[in-house]
Every structure is written in structure tokens, then in C-alpha cells.
Amino acid sequence: MEMEKLVSLCRRRGFLFQSSEIYGGLNGFWDYGPLGVELKRNVKEAWWRDMVTGHDDLDAPAGAPSAYEMTGLDCTIIMHPQVWKCSGHYDLFHDFMQTCRHCKKLFRSDHVWDMLKDAPWVLSFAEVFSAADFDNSQVVFSSPEALRWAQKKGKKLAPGLALVRNPSVTISWLAQDLANMPDMDLSLPTLMQYVATEQKAATGLQTPCPNCGGDLTEPREFNLMFETYTGAVRDEENKTFLRPETAQGIFVNFKNVLDSTRIKIPFGVAQMGKSFRNEITPRNFTFRSREFEQMEIEFFCHPDLSREWYEYWRDRRMKWYVDLGLAGDRLQLREHPPEELSHYSTGTSDIEYAFPFLQPGTFGELEGIAHRGDFDLRSHMEGKLDEKSDPLQLELGDDGKPKYKGSGRDLTYRDDASGQKYTPHVIEPSAGADRATLAFLCEAYTEDEAPDDKGKMKTRTVMKFHPRLAPIKAAVFPLVKKDGMPEIAKDIYRELKKDFNVFYDEKGAVGRRYRRQDEAGTPFCITVDGETLTDNTVTIRDRDSLEQRRVKIDDVPAEIARRLANDGL
Ligand code: ATP
Secondary structure, three states, X not given: OOHHHHHHHHHHOOOEEEOOHHHOOOOOOEEEOXXXXXXXXXXXXXXXXXXXXXXXXXXXXXXXXXXXXXXXXXXXXXXXXXXXXXXXXXXXXXEEEEEEOOOOOEEEHHHHHHHHHHOHHHHHHHHHOOOOOOOOOEOOOOHHHHHHHHHHHHHHHOOOOHXXXXXXXXXXXXXXXHHHOOOOOOEHHHHHHHHOOOOHHHHOOOOEOOOOOOEEOOOEEEEOOOEEEOOOOOOHHHEEEEOOOOHHHHHHOHHHHHHHOOOOOOEEEEEEEEEEOOOOOOEOOOOEOOEEEEEEEEEEEOHHHHHHHHHHHHHHHHHHHHHOOOOHHHEEEEEOOHHHOOOOXXXXXXXXXXXXXXXXXXXXXXXXXXXXXXXXXXXXXXXXEEOOOOOOEEOEOOOOOEOOEOOOOOOOEEOOOOOOEEOOEEEEEEEEHHHHHHHHHHHHEEEEEEEOOOOXXXXXXXXXXXXXXXXXXXXXXXXXXXXXXXHHHHXXXXXXXXXXXXXXXXXXXXHHHHHHHHHHXXXXXXXXXXXHHHHOEEEEEEOOOOOEEEEEHHHHHHHHHHHHHHOOO
């Protein structure tokens, strides 16, 4: 599937718009349109229902070490600044960024080479040297060809590239090095660094800008948290942050949840809501946004059972995506190898999806499931722990005192039955509502062949959403706007509206109306036609099979409910 087609459908049919579009948009911010808001609400509601309200607290589900309880929270976006000092976000939530000295664009250092692979000027340059494989092709360099490219295509596509701005000086470094080292390993990435470097002796080889080819600055640290001030005075004292994750609200309320309920370990607390990260290179539609929604669970368990609980949650969360239609080889579970884990963690895995905007064979993270030990509760209790210390110890400042003080509150747990007191271990399944919605959109987009009004086969675009996620569950049409058909159709619409999000449409040819619903992903279309007037039946058309069945009007609500239930609603 080509991403452009999905992006255009999302805009045309009101799934997603660029935020503040009439003012040119704001990079990294997206608005959900009339269909998009329903889709995203359905994703979040499915998560909340499946993880929290629909969870059976009494019996152990398949694969779980025991029964467990689930509950929820809704915490504020702005929290006490100490929360972020103890969580580590204040000191550690950094990315390295580089700026282009030419076009001034900012890039996340770990994204630069991935972006270069897709950059129009790189693809055009690679064509000249027939370098099909970005990482592995060896280039047979030719100065005249490079200069010809620089004068024509390069000028337009990469105005900042040293080879374009000062060709003779730039080429002379490469020529000199090739003369001194005839066996030099000249891959495309190396060649690109040479053509981005004007003064090699002074600067060393430069990394080119994916946008204009200009040279990038050295990587600099950049904190991803958005800052603001609470109260009228804008001084350091009043500086606060927009939360970069929802998880911390759960940790700091751990004791409140215990004290206000009769919940016992093992239990999970879920929260969903907005998070904010000042991403340096927001891109790929909503995949990397600056404002997004997360769906997070902190699951508290006994340390001895944490590995089993980690495995349970990893598999449970993977199954959730499969059940909602993300099947096949586009979805994968990637277990982090032991050397990538923090020493206090017994396991971490990512659920990943092969988004169509990524290079073939690469996957993007939908959700991370991490065993976090007792790191978070202890940090909020004792003060920020040093993540690298083993066993975990308080991080100390230059004066030898704790760098960030904890709350001093007792966040341990006392097991009434055994009398044992301990700091629970945590399993954290952390998902993104926008990334999941985007994956469901990508997976749903289908082009197939269907007959038009005259029975001629035509290409049709259909969003094959799982019925639970479909923004509209059914549409009701009168075949024509006369003979009392609209009145009957409106009655059916009103009856169905009591339980489902349904849509009424009487405008234009019925074939066109079907196509519009196919694009919206509506699973069922109900049509009142001539036969209805004689035998009180209507047709129900199935979005995917295109099958049309006649059903008695009185049976329509039960039939729609039955079909949705069969599909897991
Ligand atoms: P990435 O490596 O892609 O930046 P991450 O590992 O930092 O992601 P987490 O901190 O684990 O992400 O956040 C949990 C989830 O929140 C992610 O799996 C993703 O679904 C979502 N998420 C994180 N950052 C963004 C973002 N900038 N835009 C949209 N969703 C995001």
C-alpha cells in the first residue's frame, strides 16, 4: 500500500487533518476529523474495556500465574516538578540533535542516516553511481559524473551540499584520498560524507543534511519535555513540565489506590491520556508527534513472580492487536536481548508493526512491555536512583548528598496473609493510542474490485476495520427519495441509533453511497427498496463479502447486533 493514498484518504474523508492547517499547519501536531475521532475513541474504548472494565478479577486468565485485579486512574498533565526529577526524565530524557548549518532544520542524530536513505537528493545521487543498496554497494567514483550531477540535479535537490556549492575544492579531498589509498572502501554513505565536506582538514568528514545536503552541527543534547510556568511569576521556582508519559501519575498515586480500595497485589492500574514530547524530527504522519495519547498499565506484583507476569503481559498485549485485526507478518513481537536490558530488568519486548512508510523489512514500535523491577517506586520513595548502580543506589550530587530527594512516603506493600513487607515489582505495558490507530488505518486500507451501479467491475477503496473499531457501524439508505422509502429508512435509523453509531444517507445514486461507506469502513449498509413496500424486508449489505441478504425490518436491530457480536463487539 502506498502511504500517499492513505494520507489523502484520511484528509479527504475526515480521519486526520494537520493541526491549524489554515495557518500552514504546525509540525508534529494532528487533529482527528469526524471519522478519525470515532476510530480513535473506539481504539481507546476497546483497550479500556479489554484491560480494565471487562477484566474478570476472580479467575486466572489463560497464561497468568494467578487471578489479578485491574483498576484505573486519570491524573493531571502537569505534576509536581519533583516527579520528573525522581523519574529520571529531568536529567535523562534527552535526545541528541543536529542542526543543518544551511537550511537550519533540526534532526535527531539517531534518525539522520535513516532519513538520508529516503532523501530525494540521495536517491538521485545514488542513481548516478548505480548504488542500489544504500549500506553495502561499493561505488565506482567518477569526478565528471559527480560534477555533472552537482550542476544539474544537485543544484535543485541539494543546494546546501558542499559538492554543489564548491565542487572543485570538495572533489579534491576525495581525489587526494583515493590517490593515497586506492583500496579505500568507498560505500555510498562514505561518498556522501565526502561530497558534504568542503574543508576536510579543518572539520573532518561531515554528515550531510537529509533536506538540503548542507553540513550538520555536532550532536547536542536536547530535553524533550515541554516547559511551562504555573502561576503569574515566570521564574525557575514556578517552572513545570507537560508530562512526557502517563506512567508517573500511577506510581505517585500507588499508595492512594491501595488506601482507597481493598485491592491486593497482584493488581494493575491503567491510565490513558495526552503526553507531550518536543520531538526533534516529528515525522511519518502521526507516528512521531509532539502531542499524542498513551495507554499505559503499571502492574504491581511480588518480585519472585515478576518474570512470569512479564511473560503473561507480553503475550496478552500481543494478542490484543491480533484480535483487533493486526495479524500476519506485518506484526511482530521483538524480545530485547539480555545485553540491551537494564540490570534490574528481567525482560523487555516491543510489539512492532511494519508501517508502509518504513523501509521494507523494518518495523516501528507500537507498544513496549518492560519489567521495571522496583526502580520507580523506590525512586519516588527514597530519591532518584542511579540506574547504572547494581544493586540500585541513590544517585548522589557533587556535594555527596542525594541528587533529587524522594517523597519520603512509604510505598512498600504489606501482604496481610504472610505478613511480608516488600517493594512491589512493576511490569509496564506502554502503548500509544495514535500509533495503534495509525496501524489500524494502514492495515484496513484495501483496494479490490466491485461492481458499480451498472454491474461493471471497478476498483474500490475499502477500509476493512474490525467492526469494533469501525467509526460507523451501519448506514441506512432509502433506494430513492420517494414512495415513503425515506420515512421507513429514517425509522430504522432511529431504532438503530439507540445502540450504535449509525448514519443516514439519501443523497445520490445508491452505488455511490455504498462506496462512501466502504471508504469510511462501515461494516453494514441497510437499504429500503421497492420490495420493502410490499413485504417489509430490507437488504443488509456486508462491506467485505458484498453479500446482500433480505431481512425483516423488525429483525434488523437484532441482526446487526448479532453480526457485530459475531465479530467480537
Ligand atoms: P520511540 O523509540 O519510537 O521514540 P519510545 O520507546 O520512546 O518510542 P515509550 O517511551 O516507550 O516510547 O512510549 C510508549 C509508547 O508511546 C510508544 O510505544 C508509542 O506507541 C507511544 N509514543 C511514544 N512517543 C511517541 C510520539 N512521539 N508520537 C506518538 N506516539 C508516541
